[in-house]
Amino acid sequence: MGIRLTRRPLSIAAAEAALDRSPAGAVVLFAGRVRADRRGRTVVGALQYEVDRRPALAALASLEREARRRFGARGVVLWHRLGRVEAGGTAVVVGACCPHRAEAFDAARYLIDRLKRTVPIWKEERARSARRPPRRRARRAGRSSG
């Protein structure tokens, strides 16, 4: 339950529920969503994620152990989407349940930072055209201001 690589949508509520089984005072959850960044005349419409599953699962398991050892985490969530995720969709959820808030914040930050650097997951942008305001309206506005 703590580690998940899935093509299904991720839910913060489900992650919180998973951590509810770990009795401790502080829960910190982080959700990373796909940004619709502009790329010239296009915007990022979606990201396509791929994974090398076996080493990825081993790396995630190692991160979970590390969070328990370094921060005293009683529960850990490391969930990542695979396949296509539309802009605005949640691509990753990490969370930690620790006795106190400082460790929980540190653990969650550690988990997302290390996940991005050490887990064999890659993303590829899928562009869509950026809709511009209608040209006619822009011209009119230009004339009226002159």
Next chain:
Amino acid sequence: MAGPIHVRLFSTARVALGRPSLDWPAPGGGVPARVLVGELARAYPPLAPTLKVSRFLRNGRYLRDLDETVLAGDEFAVHPPYGGG
């Protein structure tokens, strides 16, 4: 009988070659990873820049160094820099 090395390509490595894997002939005693990577770079020039920044796995385990021998029948994975999240 020596079989090929099964090379798996991810992300920019896959895009550079336009396919997710290839089979590479291996001598009976295997080949040092350094030599294999050099052969791949020469055979597929678009792949060369990615190989310079990639990590490599043999049968699912990260190579400690490029002197490690890759044997016929092994799986050899090319991992460009990661980008999850």
